[in-house]
Structure formats: structure tokens, C-alpha cells
Amino acid sequence: MQWIEVSIQTTHAANEAVADIFHSLGAGGVVIEDPLLLNNLISSGNWELCAIPEQENTEIVVVTAYFPDDHELKHRLTAVETEMAAMEARVGPCRFGNTCFRTVSETDWENEWKQYFHVARVTEQLIIKPSWEEYQAGPEDKVIELDPGMAFGTGTHHTTCMCLRRLEKIIEPGMMVYDVGTGSGILSLAAAKFGAEKVTAIDIDETAVKIAKQNVANNGLAKVIEVRKGDLLQAVSEPADVVIANIIADVIISFLPAVPLRLKQNGVFLASGIIAERVDEVIAAAKEQNLLVETIDSQGGWVVIQMRKEE
Numbered sequence: 001m002q003w004i005e006v007s008i009q010t011t012h013a014a015n016e017a018v019a020d021i022f023h024s025l026g027a028g029g030v031v032i033e034d035p036l037l038l039n040n041l042i043s044s045g046n047w048e049l050c051a052i053p054e055q056e057n058t059e060i061v062v063v064t065a066y067f068p069d070d071h072e073l074k075h076r077l078t079a080v081e082t083e084m085a086a087m088e089a090r091v092g093p094c095r096f097g098n099t100c101f102r103t104v105s106e107t108d109w110e111n112e113w114k115q116y117f118h119v120a121r122v123t124e125q126l127i128i129k130p131s132w133e134e135y136q137a138g139p140e141d142k143v144i145e146l147d148p149g150m151a152f153g154t155g156t157h158h159t160t161c162m163c164l165r166r167l168e169k170i171i172e173p174g175m176m177v178y179d180v181g182t183g184s185g186i187l188s189l190a191a192a193k194f195g196a197e198k199v200t201a202i203d204i205d206e207t208a209v210k211i212a213k214q215n216v217a218n219n220g221l222a223k224v225i226e227v228r229k230g231d232l233l234q235a236v237s238e239p240a241d242v243v244i245a246n247i248i249a250d251v252i253i254s255f256l257p258a259v260p261l262r263l264k265q266n267g268v269f270l271a272s273g274i275i276a277e278r279v280d281e282v283i284a285a286a287k288e289q290n291l292l293v294e295t296i297d298s299q300g301g302w303v304v305i306q307m308r309k310e311e
Contacts, residue, residue, distance in 0.1 A: 002069040003028065005102040006080060007062055012036070012301070014087070014094035015061040016275050021083045022065035025076045028207055033062040036301065052101050060096055069103070077101075109150050110265050122161050125167045126190060131218065142193040146186060159272045162297045163305040164190050170268055170306070171196050176240040178202065178262060180232055181251075185212030185225070187244050192224040196242075199225040202235045232258070239264040245271050246304075249278035252284045260289050263309040268294075272304040279303050 006027075007276065010018050013030055022030045034059045037262055069075050080099065090093055090279040119135045120128045127143045129135045138141045171177070171194035179188040182201035193200050201216070204208050206229060213227045228235045232255045233243070245252055252271045261270050269291060274282055278297060283293055284304060298304075 003066045003104050004069050004077075005064060005066055005072060005100075005104050006077065007064040007100040007102075008084070009060050009062050010098040011094045012061055012275075013277065014091065015063050016248050016250075016278070017087055017091075018063040018084070019065075019246055020082065020094075021087070022063065023251075024249070025067075025079050025083070026067075026072070027065035027067055028205060029066045030032075031222070032063045033059070034301075035062065049196040066104070086179045123165050125168060126164055126193065128186070143191075144186065144189045144193060146184060146189070146215055155243075158302040159169045159246050159274075159304065160186060162299055162302070163187055163244060163272045164272055164293075166270055166297065166304060166306055167191055167194055167242075167244070170242060170270075172241075173197070176200075176238070176245065177235065177242045180235055180245040180255075181241065181247045182212050182227065183208050184245075185215045185227065187246060188212070188225050188227075189215060189219055189221060191242070191244070192219075192221045196224065200232045200236055200240075201225055202232070203227075204229065204231050233262045236262060238262075239267065241267050243267070243269045245269075245273070247273045249274045249282055252282055256285045256289050256291075260291065260309050265309060267309045269307040269309070270304060271307065272302075274303045274305065276301050278302055279305070 008018055015034065019030045019032055042083045067073055084095065117129065119133055122128055125140055125142045127135060127137065127141050129143055129145050131145050135143065154242065167190050171191050173195040177191045177196045177197045177199045179191065179199060182188055182203045185201050188199045190200035201212050203212065209227055209229045216222055216225045216227060239262055243259055243262055263269060271282060279296065286293060286307050290310065292310050293305060294308050295306040296303060
């Protein structure tokens with residue numbers, strides 16, 4: 001299949017809104033290239049990201065979406081420009097240059113990023129290992145073999161890494177977990193590795209569902225993790241011990257009313273993918289649903305919020 005890569009250069013403040021426009025128009029995948037985040041990763045020493053030079057221009061964030069080259073493409077590309085113009089009318093100019101387009105194949109998209117993904121220790125116990133590399137595990141290591149393919153989630157982004165650290169602390173044996181917007185399935189795999197008895201991984205994107213299923217099978221966790229195609233929490237009905245959503249602030253706010261209905265008493269909701277500027281909005285929306293904010297972790301301008309359904 002051929003895909004059209006659509007890239008917009010924007011500001012740090014507007015990158016999430018641009019990504020939301022792409023998501024709302026049915027993008028098969030969205031990538032945010034944040035130079036500040038990349039520089040933080042390079043300087044942290046936590047991940048071996050190959051010989052990537054430090055980024056000099058840190059003011060421009062590139063948001064890239066992939067749309068299938070089908071009969072709806074023209075409508076989607078027109079809608080991108082319409083939505084961007086409407087956003088700039090509300091908040092002022094927030095993009096640099098013109099929208100860029102490029103045709104790519106699935107093979108190009110699947111393999112281009114592999115040079116940047118290597119074995120990484122992301123928590124005290126958890127190791128993320130790409131399927132094409134070897135790693136000798138220690139006695140306490142919990143290793144996830146991952147091939148993200150065209151789905152988001154390698155464990156190195158701040159949002160995912162903070163979620164993994166939280167899961168290491170809150171998951172207990174026998175728990176039931178919902179992972180909303182699972183992407184590659186990395187958070188579901190981690191929850192299972194930490195002892196969850198039943199995990200449901202949900203994503204609206206068929207490609208993500210396919211990749212997550214393959215990653216679950218590759219890690220021998222098909223009896224613990226069920227991957228479903230669905231729209232947020234509409235795909236499940238039984239209350240869970242933990243609900244995870246590593247998405248974006250607008251989507252999290254939109255489905256917060258459904259969260260208490262899908263949580264057991266004293267259950268935990270982990271909300272991530274939130275830029276620091278949107279934290280107050282998410283907290284206010286959570287309080288409206290009587291969710292208690294327990295902890296707020298931040299790293300590199302991103303935030304994960306741990307909430308609890310009080311008894």
C-alpha cells in the first residue's frame with residue numbers, strides 16, 4: 001500500500017493540536033519530532049540512539065501524519081488545511097513554511113526508524129529489546145521483545161517511559177488492566193510482565209491492532225493479553241483495576257466521563273501524552289468525574305497523571 005506523508009512545522013505550544021487534527025481526520029499514524037526531546041534523550045545517556053547529532057534549532061517541531069493513498073485522500077488533505085487555518089484564526093500563526101508531502105510505501109515506513117531503536121532499560125526491572133537485537137537478561141530483568149512497526153510506542157518517549165515506571169509501582173498480581181490506544185502494545189506487555197492477570201489492549205487503528213497482536217504473540221503473552229479494535233473504552237464493559245491512556249490531552253478529556261464506569265472502586269487511571277501546558281485542564285476534568293489526583297510525574301515537558309476512583 002502507498003501512503004502520503006504529510007508534515008507540518010509548528011511551535012511547541014501547537015504541536016499537540018496539530019497532531020489532534022491529523023488524528024481526527026483518520027491518519028494511520030502520527031509522529032511528533034520534538035528537537036528538545038531528542039536533545040534530552042541524547043544528553044540523558046539512558047538510550048543508545050545511534051550517532052544522532054544534537055539539534056540546533058529547537059524552536060520548530062515537525063508533526064508528520066500518514067494517510068492512505070485512497071479515494072478519501074483529497075478530502076483529508078483539504079480538511080487539514082481548513083482545520084489548520086481555523087486553528088491559526090483562533091490562536092494566531094503557529095506554523096513555519098508550507099505543508100510538505102511525500103509518497104512512501106509500507107516497507108519504507110516500517111524500516112526507516114530501526115537504526116534508532118536499540119536495547120534499553122526503561123525501569124529498574126524492565127528491558128525493551130527490539131526483535132532484531134540480542135540481550136543477555138539478568139535474573140531480575142523482565143524483557144519485552146518489541147517490533148513497533150508502524151505503530152507508536154518503543155518505550156523511549158517520555159510519555160511511555162513515565163507510564164512504564166508507574167506501572168512497575170502499581171501493578172499487582174491478579175489485576176485486570178485496560179490499555180486504551182495501545183499502539184505497539186508496549187504498555188499492555190509491561191502490565192502483563194509486572195503480574196497483571198488479564199489485559200485488554202484497545203486501538204482504533206487496524207495497523208496498530210495487527211502489530212500489537214504480533215508483539216503479544218512474540219512475547220508468549222496471548223493467554224494474558226487480548227488485543228481488540230475499538231474506540232477508546234467503548235470496546236469494554238467490565239470494570240478494571242487499572243486503565244491506561246497514553247494518548248493526548250484532548251482525547252483524554254473527551255472520554256474521562258467513561259473512566260469511572262470502567263474502574264473498580266479504588267481503581268487507578270494513568271493518563272499520559274499530556275503536555276505540561278494542558279495539565280490543569282486535565283485535572284479539572286478529572287475532578288468533575290470525582291477522580292482523585294494522586295501523583296503527577298513530568299519529564300521533558302510531558303506529564304503523566306495518576307488518578308484513583310475513591311471509595
